Every structure is written in C-alpha cells, then in structure tokens.
Amino acid sequence: MTAYHPLTEAEAVDIARSLDNLFSPGTELTCNEIGDGNLNLVFHVTEPATGKSVILKQALPYAKVVGESWPLSLDRARIESEALIVQGRLAPGLVPEVYLYNPDLALTVMEDLSDHTIMRKGLIERIVYPRFADDISTFLANTLFFTSDLGMNQQEKKLQLKSFINPDLCKITEDLIFCDPYRDADTNSFEESIRDEAEALWSDGALHLEVALLREKFLTSTEALLHGDLHTGSIFARPDSTKVIDPEFAYYGPMGFDIGAVIANLLLSFAAQEHWSGDEAARKEYRTFLTGAVQGVWSGFESKFRALWNEHGSDPMLQRAPGFQDLYMKRLLQDTAGFAGAKMVRRIVGLAHVADIDTIPDAAVRERTQRLALAIGKTLIKRGRQTESIEQIVDIAVSETAQ
Amino acid sequence: MTAYHPLTEAEAVDIARSLDNLFSPGTELTCNEIGDGNLNLVFHVTEPATGKSVILKQALPYAKVVGESWPLSLDRARIESEALIVQGRLAPGLVPEVYLYNPDLALTVMEDLSDHTIMRKGLIERIVYPRFADDISTFLANTLFFTSDLGMNQQEKKLQLKSFINPDLCKITEDLIFCDPYRDADTNSFEESIRDEAEALWSDGALHLEVALLREKFLTSTEALLHGDLHTGSIFARPDSTKVIDPEFAYYGPMGFDIGAVIANLLLSFAAQEHWSGDEAARKEYRTFLTGAVQGVWSGFESKFRALWNEHGSDPMLQRAPGFQDLYMKRLLQDTAGFAGAKMVRRIVGLAHVADIDTIPDAAVRERTQRLALAIGKTLIKRGRQTESIEQIVDIAVSETAQ
Numbered sequence: 001m002t003a004y005h006p007l008t009e010a011e012a013v014d015i016a017r018s019l020d021n022l023f024s025p026g027t028e029l030t031c032n033e034i035g036d037g038n039l040n041l042v043f044h045v046t047e048p049a050t051g052k053s054v055i056l057k058q059a060l061p062y063a064k065v066v067g068e069s070w071p072l073s074l075d076r077a078r079i080e081s082e083a084l085i086v087q088g089r090l091a092p093g094l095v096p097e098v099y100l101y102n103p104d105l106a107l108t109v110m111e112d113l114s115d116h117t118i119m120r121k122g123l124i125e126r127i128v129y130p131r132f133a134d135d136i137s138t139f140l141a142n143t144l145f146f147t148s149d150l151g152m153n154q155q156e157k158k159l160q161l162k163s164f165i166n167p168d169l170c171k172i173t174e175d176l177i178f179c180d181p182y183r184d185a186d187t188n189s190f191e192e193s194i195r196d197e198a199e200a201l202w203s204d205g206a207l208h209l210e211v212a213l214l215r216e217k218f219l220t221s222t223e224a225l226l227h228g229d230l231h232t233g234s235i236f237a238r239p240d241s242t243k244v245i246d247p248e249f250a251y252y253g254p255m256g257f258d259i260g261a262v263i264a265n266l267l268l269s270f271a272a273q274e275h276w277s278g279d280e281a282a283r284k285e286y287r288t289f290l291t292g293a294v295q296g297v298w299s300g301f302e303s304k305f306r307a308l309w310n311e312h313g314s315d316p317m318l319q320r321a322p323g324f325q326d327l328y329m330k331r332l333l334q335d336t337a338g339f340a341g342a343k344m345v346r347r348i349v350g351l352a353h354v355a356d357i358d359t360i361p362d363a364a365v366r367e368r369t370q371r372l373a374l375a376i377g378k379t380l381i382k383r384g385r386q387t388e389s390i391e392q393i394v395d396i397a398v399s400e401t402a403q
Numbered sequence: 404m405t406a407y408h409p410l411t412e413a414e415a416v417d418i419a420r421s422l423d424n425l426f427s428p429g430t431e432l433t434c435n436e437i438g439d440g441n442l443n444l445v446f447h448v449t450e451p452a453t454g455k456s457v458i459l460k461q462a463l464p465y466a467k468v469v470g471e472s473w474p475l476s477l478d479r480a481r482i483e484s485e486a487l488i489v490q491g492r493l494a495p496g497l498v499p500e501v502y503l504y505n506p507d508l509a510l511t512v513m514e515d516l517s518d519h520t521i522m523r524k525g526l527i528e529r530i531v532y533p534r535f536a537d538d539i540s541t542f543l544a545n546t547l548f549f550t551s552d553l554g555m556n557q558q559e560k561k562l563q564l565k566s567f568i569n570p571d572l573c574k575i576t577e578d579l580i581f582c583d584p585y586r587d588a589d590t591n592s593f594e595e596s597i598r599d600e601a602e603a604l605w606s607d608g609a610l611h612l613e614v615a616l617l618r619e620k621f622l623t624s625t626e627a628l629l630h631g632d633l634h635t636g637s638i639f640a641r642p643d644s645t646k647v648i649d650p651e652f653a654y655y656g657p658m659g660f661d662i663g664a665v666i667a668n669l670l671l672s673f674a675a676q677e678h679w680s681g682d683e684a685a686r687k688e689y690r691t692f693l694t695g696a697v698q699g700v701w702s703g704f705e706s707k708f709r710a711l712w713n714e715h716g717s718d719p720m721l722q723r724a725p726g727f728q729d730l731y732m733k734r735l736l737q738d739t740a741g742f743a744g745a746k747m748v749r750r751i752v753g754l755a756h757v758a759d760i761d762t763i764p765d766a767a768v769r770e771r772t773q774r775l776a777l778a779i780g781k782t783l784i785k786r787g788r789q790t791e792s793i794e795q796i797v798d799i800a801v802s803e804t805a806q
Contacts, residue, residue, distance in 0.1 A: 154573075154574070155571075155574055159570065165561050165565045166561075168558075170561065171557070171558055174557060178720060179719050208725065208727075211720060212721050212724035215720050215721065216727075220552060220624055220625045221623055221625075222623045315618075317618050321611040321615035322608040323608075324611075324619075328619075
C-alpha cells in the first residue's frame, strides 16, 4: 500500500479505520468517491452508526484540463497538506483539520465539511453569509501577515518559501490568468456573442501594460504564503461558518492576489445578478450584500493586518519606519484591485468560467452579464495603480452596472 | 579525504595534481595558503617549472566577524560554485573558470587570477581601468537578464531560485546594510569624530522609510540571480581585463542591488579622492574617470539589457506589453540609486569599512571624506524613487563634493 497508486474505496476505508480516535473499533464504514476525477480522488468515508465522517483526498498524477490530460506533479499534495497545516495553525477553525498526510500516496486525510455548502453554489442561490467578510478577512490577515517578513523570522521565511516552490501550479495561473486572455490563445473559451470583447482584449495596449505589471508581480514578489486559488469554489460556507479548502496552488507570492481573488468572485456574483426573476428591490438588496462584503473583506483585512503588524511585527526596520505601513497598505489595495480585475476577465474569456454566469439560461442576459463583468474587470485592472480606497473599487462595479 | 575537514597544504597539492590536463605528471608543485582565514582557506598551487597555477577555495564552517566566530553554513561553497558556473556560462571570460567542486569538502578549484589586482587596491593606487564599465555592464546585463523571468523559462527559474535560497549570507546583508546603521547597534563601527553623523542616521525618519522600502525589496523581490556582494573587493581587474569573484552571497533578489553595489564603490573611491597629495588637475581627472565609469556602468547595462530583452525576451506578456520595458528600466535605475546609497552609508558607520577611506592617514581629511560619502549616500537613498537619469546620480556626487 505504500507505493503510489490510485486508491480503491476499500483501501480508503482501511486507511480511515486506521486513524486514532475517530471511528469506533469494528464499526461498519461506508465510502463514496465524490471527486470530479479531473485532478484528485476524493473519498467520503462515513460511520452510519454515529454519522461521523472523514475526507480522503488523493492527488492524481495528471490534470484533465485543456481537454486532455497533462502530467502534474504529485508534490502538490504535499504542498496542499502543508499549507492546510500552516493555515490551520495561523487561522484556527477556518480550514479543515488535517488528520494524516501520506506522501507516498499523495494522500491527505482531513475533516469532513459536508455540512457546509460550496460558497459559489450558495451565492448562486442568493444565500446571505453574514459571517463571511469577518471570517475571510481574519483568514487573510493571519495567514498573510504571519508568513511574511513582517510577521515571521526572515531566515525561516526563506526556508518556508523554498518548501512551497510550486512551478506546475503557478504555470496554470501564469498562463490562464496573466497571459492567454490577452491573446488569441487556444485555451481561451468564450461565447461567439462577445467575440468583439475578446478581440478588444487582445489589442488593448494600455491593458497589456497593466497585466504585464501584475504578471511580473506574480512571478517575482514573495510577500507571503498565498492560498493561490481563493475563489468562492475554494470556500465552504454556512451563514455561521467559513472554511477555506484546496490550497494546492499555495506558493510565496503577492498578498493582493489572494485578496483580489475573493473580491473578484464577489463581483462576478454581483454581475450575475443581472439574471433575476424576482423583484428589483430584492436584486438590489443582494447586490448590497455583495458590495458590503467587498468592502468588509478589505476593511476587515486592513484593520486586522495593521493590528497584527502593530502588535506582533518583528522586523526592526519595517516595524518602525515612519509612514512605511501606510505605503504598504496602499500598495496592497492597489495590487488587490488589479488582481481582482485580472481574475474577473479570465472567468469570461479564459479557459475556466464560473457557474454564477455560465448557468444563466437566457443568452441575452448571459451576454449582458459577461459584458458587465468584463467592463468591471478591465476598469479594475486599468485603475489599479491609482486606487486610493475600497470605495473606489465598489464604485467601479456600481457605475459600470448603471451604464 | 571525503569527510569535511580543513585541508592541509599537502592535501591541496594532491587535489590539484589529480586534475586532468592541468599540471604535467610527476612535476613539482608548491602551495601557499593565502586566505585571510576568516571565512575560507585559499590555497595557491603553482608548478614552478611552467608557472601554471590554480586556486583551491575551501569554506570554513564559521565566520570571524563581529569580533568572534559565528557558525556559517558550508552550503555557501555550493552556492558560490554553482553561481560561478551559471555566471561563467552567461558572461564568458568575466568570472574565473571552475575546474572542480567537491561538496563534501566545501571546496571549489578554479582558475588562478593572480595576474590581476583586486580592483579596490587598484582604485586606491589611482589606476585607470578603461575596460571596466564595458565589462561589468556586460556581466550585469547578461547574468541578470538570463536568470530573470524575462530571459529564462519561468518554471526553470523557480527551481533555480530554490537552489539559491541563501539564508545565512542574506542575513549578513539584511543586518549590516539594511538595519544596523540606522540604529545604535553593537555591530556599528565609526570614528568618534563623526558620532553626530551616526546619531543623525538613527533618528532620520524620512531616511528610515526609504531604507525600509529597500530592505523590503531585498527581502521579497526575486527578479534575478544576484552576485549579492559586488563591491570592488569582489572584482579582479587589469586595464585590459575584468573578472568577478566570490559570489557566495548569490541569491534571487532585486537587480538594482548588484548594479548599485558597483556604483556605490566607485562613488566611495570618488569621495576618497579628498585625499590627494598631487595637483588638483590630476585629482579632477581621476574623479572624471570615476564618474564616467558610474555613467558607463549604467548606460552600458541599460543598452545591453534592452538589447537582450528585444532579441531574447521569451515571456509572451512581458515581451510585448507597450511601455513595460521603459517602466521596468526606470524602476531598475531608481532601485540602483537607492541601493547604492545604502551600500555607501554602511561602509562609513557600519561593521565593514572600505580601505579606500580607512587608509587615508590624515584624520581631518578622513573625516571630511566620511562626511562626504555619507552625504552622497543619504541623498541617493532619499532621492532614489525620484531618479530619472544616471546623470542625476552623478550630479549628486559632484554637487555634494562642491559643498
């Protein structure tokens, strides 16, 4: 059982049974493989007698993206497992608990969160998550601060950075977010109705300059250990609970990429409210929840991050230089705006779309939504470096909608 | 002989003799240990019959700095050897050739350059190096471009970055350049006559902000594989030849740190011309050589780097985004100015000084020189982010001298 091979359900049960203090000895366990089979096997093992359960996630040595399989390092299972452990230590209760990591099998055994809903699904159902902004801003502030040179020993940070070098998964981001949408690439995917928008992206020099700056920052900045793929499909939510999952893209990069990912996905849902069968007041109310969440994510992040810095900052120069913190926070906001925009654009014309928009049944409404999301995304990218406040980001979304 | 131990001269000869195609079989070899014994053993092995020779450099597991020995990873020998090999491939003829690297012994066997002079010594003797600006700008352009995301595959760069993680040596830089001079640290070393200058550094908030920004860039930017310690004591020079040695501080960092190191050391020599027993015209002539070199290093670097980018740039976004190259080059110049300033300040009040200034015999002249070097350094740091041209950097040196 130690050499790598895709596990069977029976083997998954045996591994689950071997965990200490989880299931009762000799009890019956059931198992379902619930993954989508593209990147990982995901086994859900349950003890029917008590309802106790556990998740086994095993990486597959290939990814079914771009229509065919391409080889992908099993090392991402190690990165995911180690990132979950780091994040769980820094943001307790906001990620699934890891019970076991087996490097030979590229297997992580972790807490079952099936009492939560994938947040993207919840947003499509227009569920309000009153805890979300507070929880995710705690997750962002704690994980980003304490893995950065501001909040950890600079020499230990270099060793941690080394163990999170993640070329395969970073390449996916570099290609699909910071390159392909801006040229006529085979990987792009968009509806013919918005071909004019796609072609405009390919020839917009001013946009390319800003995307190049964002791409370069993604390639060369090692501010903190990022989740690396923090969209609403990587978040399990309940109105009273938030759990961040799937950090297999974790690497040392610019903080604004994680914050921007959250904001981009809230704004994609904001755009998707074009599709609304109910009354206008209800649509407005849900959009107000979403823009409030955008504002709450940033302002919660900013105040918590500054508080951690003031209380736990350990760098002798960065801690006391007058004005440095203010400059740093402004740069983070500007990065956040730009990365949010890039994350929105790729979801409309790039390889991977979002269900919030793709599931809108009416073609005309879907097209209007796509054009709106692109307009917001492009403006965020172009104005990123001039952003002075989170209100300006919200204003872009609101004013593009009014046009 | 494979387990690590400091080599004897007899062992060094045996290793030299075992090299293929260097010395004649059975010939007599002589050996001298010529290192300063603080960080490394350096054996000079010569074949008197022919004059052929070789250098064996072995890292010691400690460093005698700060007055007592502190442990230092032998891994720096691997880093130095691997950096020399990378640099030799990218900038042929501008670094010593590596004949052998033995990881167990932390030993690099390399080309003997004793027909060259350490450039700092040459500058103190007021030797003119007409090839220097052209050679060092080629070294900088080639090594920095082809190890960056602009000039090499982005995934291979991540693996190379991983193998050049260098916490011990980076810590020396972080402490001695980007921290200690700006507070009353035990490691600082300065003459009582300029205590007012040192205390002014400790309380200058505007300066601390700029140093914090430079420190943060040193900690988090992975633009390219740097030499990491490119002062004129790391350069062997002849009027017709330039060789860069000792890259044990190599790591992935901001390009401006290497370029700034070269410029800082030229400007330290510029300041040291306060000491001059000859006529004023000759002093002016040597200063003109030095400021010409400063200008030539940057303009040579800039034109060669842009040419490499235009011809060999491989990144699909960074290559073609309109205006990106211009923004990038301006940022490099600004980083260069700031890092040059930080490198000058630490040489006056920090732990490690430069012989150019410390060997000035007259105390009053030495003090005037130190104040001048500090004035240039501080102004470079404070104006760094506003720098628009290399002429502005030269103007700072010239106008501070005129005051």
